[in-house]
Amino acid sequence: EDKVVQSPLSLVVHEGDTVTLNCSYEVTNFRSLLWYKQEKKAPTFLFMLTSSGIEKKSGRLSSILDKKELFSILNITATQTGDSAVYLCAVEEYGGTSYGKLTFGQGTILTVHP
Amino acid sequence: EAGVTQFPSHSVIEKGQTVTLRCDPISGHDNLYWYRRVMGKEIKFLLHFVKESKQDESGMPNNRFLAERTGGTYSTLKVQPAELEDSGVYFCASSQGTGYTGELFFGEGSRLTVL
Numbered sequence: 160e161d162k163v164v165q166s167p168l169s170l171v172v173h174e175g176d177t178v179t180l181n182c183s184y185e186v187t188n189f190r191s192l193l194w195y196k197q198e199k200k201a202p203t204f205l206f207m208l209t210s211s212g213i214e215k216k217s218g219r220l221s222s223i224l225d226k227k228e229l230f231s232i233l234n235i236t237a238t239q240t241g242d243s244a245v246y247l248c249a250v251e252e253y254g255g256t257s258y259g260k261l262t263f264g265q266g267t268i269l270t271v272h273p
Numbered sequence: 274e275a276g277v278t279q280f281p282s283h284s285v286i287e288k289g290q291t292v293t294l295r296c297d298p299i300s301g302h303d304n305l306y307w308y309r310r311v312m313g314k315e316i317k318f319l320l321h322f323v324k325e326s327k328q329d330e331s332g333m334p335n336n337r338f339l340a341e342r343t344g345g346t347y348s349t350l351k352v353q354p355a356e357l358e359d360s361g362v363y364f365c366a367s368s369q370g371t372g373y374t375g376e377l378f379f380g381e382g383s384r385l386t387v388l
Binding site: 207251257262 | 306317318381382
């Protein structure tokens with residue numbers, strides 16, 4: 160069965176710290192890996208990664224994929240209290256012309272204290 | 274622009290009863306997805322509509338679950354009869370029909386509690 164494992168499951172840091180969230184996966188026909196942020200209720204999209212070694216960046220957040228070792232990391236630098244959320248990693252497999260069938264990990268709960 | 278809206282936000286029912294959850298996707302989004310998160314587990318895929326057609330319903334747990342999307346706009350997910358293990362948060366998501374970027378727009382979820 161396809162599997163996505165995130166670590167750590169929870170993390171508590173102080174403002175200004177840098178954090179690294181991990182996601183490893185085992186899927187049969189990998190298409191992409193996605194990161195979502197869930198602050199209160201609705202997950203919101205952060206990144207989609209399809210190629211190894213190419214960093215995606217948005218402000219203080221960045222992510223990279225290693226398709227040989229089957230993992231991805233999400234880095235957040237200079238954390239702020241607004242970064243407190245559940246960070247979800249998901250993997251998508253090839254499904255012909257169909258998109259959007261994601262296999263999610265358990266999520267990492269990040270808490271940033273002032 | 275309105276996001277994905279789901280109704281009700283929370284429903285509490287007795288085992289054996291029926292519940293219908295509704296999702297209104299972002300206007301113009303052809304793709305509509307249902308996911309659910311049961312307590313302590315990961316968010317899991319249920320099914321995918323493209324317009325009014327079921328593209329993939331491989332995640333539907335059993336025949337007590339029925340999803341429809343008549344007219345290719347809003348969708349309903351009916352659970353009949355509900356069982357205790359159906360409790361969880363049911364998420365709907367939508368995406369546009371072309372130029373897939375990986376971005377699914379999620380609703381806030383409908384929390385279902387079966388007593």
